[in-house]
Amino acid sequence: MNEHIAPVALERAYRLLNHGPTVLVSASHGGVDNVMAAAWSCALDFAPPKVTVVLDKATRTRALVEGSGHFALQVPNLGQLELTYQVGTRSLVDVPDKLAESGVELFRMDGFDVPLVAGSSAWLVCKVIPEPHIQQTYDLFIGEVVGAWADTRVFKDGHWRFEEAEDRWRSLHYIAGGHFYAIGEAAVVRED
């Protein structure tokens, strides 16, 4: 774990996802690690923090999530634009060497057996709350966040610092095809 990574209090973990970034979803089961990109992920509750993520039945990652009962969401950044596109368009089913070819380097946090993508801005390790009906009908998974961390160069003291960080730290917001937007400038109604 590099010196810039710090824990995020669980009651503030929702802030990592609140602005709607595209995320990387990672999971591991039976010795297989995988990572995919997902635009359809969202905060669901504050405390304990919960999240939703849509995992298509065709993805290898979904099988790993179902097998292990855990997944991680990470917030990628402009410096990971190509990586995010690659893990979102290639499948481990077709490209066994997908992670290496996409430039993904994995690490693990002590006490959590879920692979995390190095170089991301934030990480949320989640435990699946089983809801078989919505998993099957809508491909929608609910997770409780059991650990959260961020890189202090872009998220510090419970707040994103996009306006102070280098541009490479800006979060990615996927539209379609190869088109993303980076998060932009702060818009502040009230200081509090």
Added chain:
Amino acid sequence: MNEHIAPVALERAYRLLNHGPTVLVSASHGGVDNVMAAAWSCALDFAPPKVTVVLDKATRTRALVEGSGHFALQVPNLGQLELTYQVGTRSLVDVPDKLAESGVELFRMDGFDVPLVAGSSAWLVCKVIPEPHIQQTYDLFIGEVVGAWADTRVFKDGHWRFEEAEDRWRSLHYIAGGHFYAIGEAAVVRED
């Protein structure tokens, strides 16, 4: 309906929400209209398009959604920053004149009895797909998009045009307190 509003093909409606904007949720029942802000809304499916939105039990809007079986999501913009903050922090329960005090002007599309917020960038009228268990347990509502429109000054030919539009059209991405970010610059991996 002003001359700039155009229908969005339903199979492209997900693109209106794909980049994770904070939305305005509107609904009407028994002669009462209301609007609230929600950061926790997400696309769920392509065709037919579906969305999720978290509606706390304390909100008046939720009762209107439950009563009518319909809601609309709209994508607000930087020009609506104060309005978005106001409808997100005031409740119709405490402030009966909330909409007028927040500067909300409503209109309706022909054939859809759901109030829409004038001046937004995009609108999605949704029909609730009843899922009582997740509505009660997680405050999570699923809707099928039955109509979608956008202002052609910022969304045209199936694509957001933030980089060409005036800054006031940028979408809002809420963090906490009075803090939002506006969507930023395009980040394109592949032209296709």
